Amino acid sequence: MDDVQQWTGEKAARLQDAFEMTQEEFAGKLGVSVRSVASWRANPRMVPQAETQRILDTTLRLAGDAVRRRFIHSSRTAAPRPEAEALRVAIAVVRRGGDVLLVCRQDGDDIAWQFPAGIVKPGGSASKVAVRETLDETGVHCTVREHLGERLHPYTRAMCDYFICDFVHGDAVNGDSSENVAVVWAPIGELSRFIPKDRIYPPILDALEATV
Incomplete structure (x- = not known):
């Protein structure tokens, strides 16, 4: 079987199903x-970055016949998934003096700066996810100061919970090289250099401008 021409979230989720693994087991197998x-699984149309594409290619190539058969069969029978399938994301806007914490994600050929974020499982606490994912992604410990609100994101179509957070301690490092390419403390006054102003949730701008 040849490599998949381009992996998407939907194809990667089908490979997980073919291995009959939990998310934790599949993540351990891939090293992500x-x-x-x-x-x-939550974002069927997303395109993982090139390094992850190679990992998925290798994993499929080395899989046993039974796994490969299940993967091929699922590609023929898979029904279209609804876009933004009950996806909720917690977003942490972490301040440190006059700076705000950003991560740089690579999605296929696109590179974009954004605030640390994580997926909230059904019944989970969005505020806890915001703090935990910030630590996992960047090595920065923070605490939630205020819930800024929620919205259906106009581009990702995910339901987003936004939290303004205070820096506690930790050096900003890239803790998830499989998804991020960089982590930086960006000057709040220069935020629009990283993220177009019209893409930022307005209460974030209000909260950050109040600290400058």
Whole structure:
């Protein structure tokens, strides 16, 4: 079987199903974060970055015949998934003095800066996810100061919970190289250099401008 021409979230989720593994088991097999595996299932149209594409190619190539048969069969019978399938994301806007914490994600050929974020499982606490994912992604410990609100994101179509957070301690490092390419403390006054202003949830701008 040849490599998949391009892996998407939907195809990666089908490979997990073919291995009959939990998200934790599949993440361990691939050497990626559980959050990445969860995001593939929740975001069928996303395109993992090139390194992850190679990992998925290799995993499929080395899989046993039974796994490969299940994967091929699922590609023929899979029904279209609804876009943004009950996906909820917690987003942490972490301040440290006059700076705000950003991560740089690579999605296929696209590179974009954004705030640390994580998927909230059904029944989970969005505020706890915001704090935990910030630590996992960046090595920065933070605490939630205020819930800024929620919205259906106009581009990802995910339901987003936004939290303004205070820096506690930790050096900003890239803790998830399978998904992020960089982590930085960006000057709040220069935020629009990283993220177009019209893409930022307005209460975030209000909260950050109040600290400058």
